[in-house]
Amino acid sequence: MESDKTATKPRKSGRVTGALRALTRNKESIFGLAIVVSFLLIAAVVELSTLLNVTILPYSPTAEVAPGALPPSLKYLFGTDNLGRDLFSRIVSATPYDIAIGYIVVGSAFVIGALLGGYAGIRGGILDEILMRFTDVFFALPVLVLALVIAAVLGTGVTNMAIALMIVWWPAYARLARGEALKVAHQNYIEAARLSGNGHRKILFRHVLPNISGTMLVYATLDIGTVILVYSGLTYLGLAVHPPTPDWGEMVSDYHSYILSAPWLALFPGLVISLGVIGFSLLGDGVKDAQETR
Amino acid sequence: MNLLRFVLRRMVFAVLVLASVLTITFVLSHLIPGDVIQAWLGKEAATQPKLAALTAAKYHLNDSIPVQYYYYLVNMLQGNLGYSPSRGFQPVTSVIAQTLPYTLQIVFFAFIMTIAIGVVLGVVAARYNGTVLDKGIRIFYLGAYSSPPYFIGVVLLIVLSFVLNIPSGYAANPNLTPPTAITGLPIFDSLIEGNFAYFESGLVYVFLPALTLAVATFGLLTRVARSSLLEVMQTDYIRTARAKGLDEGSVFYRHALPNAAVSLITISSLLVTFLVTGTIFVEDLFGYPGMGLYVVKALAGTDYPGIMATTLVFAIIIITTNLAADILYAIADPQIRLG
Amino acid sequence: MKDDDGMVLRTVDLKKHFRASKGLNLSSRSKTQVVRAVDGVSLSIPAGKTVAVVGESGCGKTTLARTIALLTEPSGGEIYLDGQRIDGGRESHREVYRKLQMVFQDPDSSLDPQMKVGNSISQPLKGLTGMSDREVRKAAVESLEAVGMSEDYFDRLPRQLSGGQKQRVAVARAISTHPRLLILDEPTSALDASVQAQILRLLVDLQKKYSLSYMLITHNIAVAGYLSDMMAVMYAGNLVEYGPCSDVMSRPRHPYTITLINSAPVPDPWKRNLLSVNIKGEVPSAINPPSGCKFHPRCPYAQAVCSEVNPPLEEITPGRWVACHFVEKTA
Ligand SMILES: Nc1ncnc2c1ncn2[C@@H]1O[C@H](COP(=O)(O)OP(=O)(O)OP(=O)(O)O)[C@@H](O)[C@H]1O
Ligand code: SF4
Ligand SMILES: [Mg+2]
Numbered sequence: 001m002e003s004d005k006t007a008t009k010p011r012k013s014g015r016v017t018g019a020l021r022a023l024t025r026n027k028e029s030i031f032g033l034a035i036v037v038s039f040l041l042i043a044a045v046v047e048l049s050t051l052l053n054v055t056i057l058p059y060s061p062t063a064e065v066a067p068g069a070l071p072p073s074l075k076y077l078f079g080t081d082n083l084g085r086d087l088f089s090r091i092v093s094a095t096p097y098d099i100a101i102g103y104i105v106v107g108s109a110f111v112i113g114a115l116l117g118g119y120a121g122i123r124g125g126i127l128d129e130i131l132m133r134f135t136d137v138f139f140a141l142p143v144l145v146l147a148l149v150i151a152a153v154l155g156t157g158v159t160n161m162a163i164a165l166m167i168v169w170w171p172a173y174a175r176l177a178r179g180e181a182l183k184v185a186h187q188n189y190i191e192a193a194r195l196s197g198n199g200h201r202k203i204l205f206r207h208v209l210p211n212i213s214g215t216m217l218v219y220a221t222l223d224i225g226t227v228i229l230v231y232s233g234l235t236y237l238g239l240a241v242h243p244p245t246p247d248w249g250e251m252v253s254d255y256h257s258y259i260l261s262a263p264w265l266a267l268f269p270g271l272v273i274s275l276g277v278i279g280f281s282l283l284g285d286g287v288k289d290a291q292e293t294r
Numbered sequence: 295m296n297l298l299r300f301v302l303r304r305m306v307f308a309v310l311v312l313a314s315v316l317t318i319t320f321v322l323s324h325l326i327p328g329d330v331i332q333a334w335l336g337k338e339a340a341t342q343p344k345l346a347a348l349t350a351a352k353y354h355l356n357d358s359i360p361v362q363y364y365y366y367l368v369n370m371l372q373g374n375l376g377y378s379p380s381r382g383f384q385p386v387t388s389v390i391a392q393t394l395p396y397t398l399q400i401v402f403f404a405f406i407m408t409i410a411i412g413v414v415l416g417v418v419a420a421r422y423n424g425t426v427l428d429k430g431i432r433i434f435y436l437g438a439y440s441s442p443p444y445f446i447g448v449v450l451l452i453v454l455s456f457v458l459n460i461p462s463g464y465a466a467n468p469n470l471t472p473p474t475a476i477t478g479l480p481i482f483d484s485l486i487e488g489n490f491a492y493f494e495s496g497l498v499y500v501f502l503p504a505l506t507l508a509v510a511t512f513g514l515l516t517r518v519a520r521s522s523l524l525e526v527m528q529t530d531y532i533r534t535a536r537a538k539g540l541d542e543g544s545v546f547y548r549h550a551l552p553n554a555a556v557s558l559i560t561i562s563s564l565l566v567t568f569l570v571t572g573t574i575f576v577e578d579l580f581g582y583p584g585m586g587l588y589v590v591k592a593l594a595g596t597d598y599p600g601i602m603a604t605t606l607v608f609a610i611i612i613i614t615t616n617l618a619a620d621i622l623y624a625i626a627d628p629q630i631r632l633g
Numbered sequence: 634m635k636d637d638d639g640m641v642l643r644t645v646d647l648k649k650h651f652r653a654s655k656g657l658n659l660s661s662r663s664k665t666q667v668v669r670a671v672d673g674v675s676l677s678i679p680a681g682k683t684v685a686v687v688g689e690s691g692c693g694k695t696t697l698a699r700t701i702a703l704l705t706e707p708s709g710g711e712i713y714l715d716g717q718r719i720d721g722g723r724e725s726h727r728e729v730y731r732k733l734q735m736v737f738q739d740p741d742s743s744l745d746p747q748m749k750v751g752n753s754i755s756q757p758l759k760g761l762t763g764m765s766d767r768e769v770r771k772a773a774v775e776s777l778e779a780v781g782m783s784e785d786y787f788d789r790l791p792r793q794l795s796g797g798q799k800q801r802v803a804v805a806r807a808i809s810t811h812p813r814l815l816i817l818d819e820p821t822s823a824l825d826a827s828v829q830a831q832i833l834r835l836l837v838d839l840q841k842k843y844s845l846s847y848m849l850i851t852h853n854i855a856v857a858g859y860l861s862d863m864m865a866v867m868y869a870g871n872l873v874e875y876g877p878c879s880d881v882m883s884r885p886r887h888p889y890t891i892t893l894i895n896s897a898p899v900p901d902p903w904k905r906n907l908l909s910v911n912i913k914g915e916v917p918s919a920i921n922p923p924s925g926c927k928f929h930p931r932c933p934y935a936q937a938v939c940s941e942v943n944p945p946l947e948e949i950t951p952g953r954w955v956a957c958h959f960v961e962k963t964a
Contacts, residue, residue, distance in 0.1 A: 137314040142571045145608045152601045153322050188737035189745040197727040197760035210747040232442050263452045270445030277440035
């Protein structure tokens, strides 16, 4: 056996811990990670408590507990709204939906994009051309405008908005997957797989998808914040939820007529959106750096 | 010659994209729940039997789909975009003609403010790279860029509300005589006409919406300006300039800045996309009577012709700016033409 | 080279042309250029023997290999494996790949970074034979041991291996189904000299053990000499000389081969890389190759006819094939 200097011992600590270590070297990404983890925790706890019928919020988000709009205090952390509902409880109870939409839209765009783009990348030819020209059209239009049109056709509601967002979101992932798949397709292990009698489909699942998912995940992390931002725009326009169901974007829209008399009402839900988006983009930046330096 | 070929190719592509957008809106108009006539007159089509008959004839709505598609394209190209139920069944084209100038005004001023804020902060951040100033700018643009435009508008309203108290629903003081249309954009027309009272009022009314959009957008520019400046500062070209004994300041402003400017063209189309999309929110928030406000009302009133038409106009604006940015970039950086 | 007696592989006037423009080009479709990477190659590989294919970078060696392995559709010509025509979907790829396997130049890209060594080696067994999982595992371990590695490596990932070990795994994968013909595309050029020698020795051993035939693509004269029975010299998509390896090396007849073998003698033959040989004149472009004999702009013997007529590959003495109008002058 040849002398073996370049080979390393099998490593117990996988790539995940390595990436985490690289991630926590940067203060900004720690901050982003902290925000994302807290949002996820809050979303999970709220959702769980609803399922188990346990009350964890100080007040019911729809109960009118105060005589009217009260400024923030120890009793009402973020104050109360024009109808006397506790703003803190309303904001917290909206967390699961807004976060879940981010993950659902990005998740489905990821899956559709990876399958279509990955296949087009290794298959090439006319199929690839059609997919690319198709995504070109999507790229020439802003997602919000497209989502609005689709929303107009589908009608309002959370599910319909999620569908509208999925429809406009996947082409970016198809483009990314196709580019990455093209890189992989030139690798000799793909040819070796063909020499093993494998067709396009097997090669896609066995070789291409595992090798492109890393890069795609980085992009997806950065992207969740964008979905939350655009979705909040749709709810701001009143297309997703209907009162009294609480939602961040909808709250800003609802409360903006009280800017002068009760400015905290529109400020707090808006700040929560910004904070969430910042969290995801800082985390995404960090993950990207960690992957590049590895 | 090469440039001409490139420009032609991009133009063909732009036309193809526009054709696809038209096809998409056509398909969607058939997916709208209910009768096709609703796609042209909205939910209350039944209340307008005369208009319904007229529309059905004009768009050949009782013919086969390919025939409908043909007349759809013909009508679109002639500017027949249907009637707007949310505006008392006015032709959509005339609603667009009323509202588009206001939206363009916002986009114009927001674009200038975005460039001003974005470039200045980007240059400062690069010049003082790594200092507290640089970090402060990063926090500012990250926060602004991560916030929805309507929320930025709310914050600005809270901060500036005592200075500017403007009635909602107008683009200038409604008691003033508006200028006659020359360019079509009232602010500029009033200036040309010498109607300074209207001009001043128009500027006051457009200020907050435009500033809001600019704050929501400038982060894109700052980020790119900063990083491309830092990149240029590392190149041999700049090292040579330094070696010639130029002081750091003039190396930066005379040599690095013009070089980094090219990379800004690449994101200008992204900027315009952001600004155009953002008008929907700021016009709604500030009650500025442009196309964004129209589309919001159209969405609330299931005014399908209004929604489809505004989408089309947004698409045209964005496709044209993309085309312009591509061409500008090809002129500024001849290498990409080969690609 | 007419009948297939004792020939494991035979190609007849094999061609592979690429279109040079990428994608749909809206304005310049009329100017699509053709790259003649392989431009009419007739080559036979005797069973149990090794044929070296040598030539400058870009002359079409890899494309020839990929075309023979049906990884890309030939633009013309015929391919026979064991006397059976295999191009044009005449025979199922699985049947072909049971007899023909390939080892690639770059060990880093020939193993999927996400796939365990054992799974890589098992791939042809799973895809090409009807073996049960247990039989596959047994055969894969046998293969791994045949290339001098132990079962311990079965669950490792490629990044835990050295370059030489990766190449051993690639060889193990290629021989796991006991094919008849192995195409080796510069199998050692990415490795250190000492590791290179070990892999070459391994290839000699395996050839005896499994009675394999090799098509060996290489830049390195010493590698060709060490391993090969026959040598084929390629120039700009064509074969220009073919014959017993020792004969071609000691008495080259085609002007191109002569320049290659005789120029710049390097003391250490293992370092004699054809790439480093400097022949004056430009390497011909595969897009617009010279007319007639493609070597004529660089050839010291060139005459007027050379720029007009492409000389065919002809048998000048038994077993020696040369494509040159004036081959008698080089005797
Ligand atoms: N897929 C392809 N599309 C277009 N041209 C190609 C393609 N593959 C190869 N070529 C071209 O065909 C010619 C021959 O390439 P090939 O890789 O076969 O050469 P080679 O002899 O293996 O070179 P090397 O020694 O560098 O590996 C080159 O000009 C190359 O650019
Ligand atoms: S045919 Fe002519 S040009 Fe070609 S190798 Fe022979 S002598 Fe040289
Ligand atoms: Mg090669």
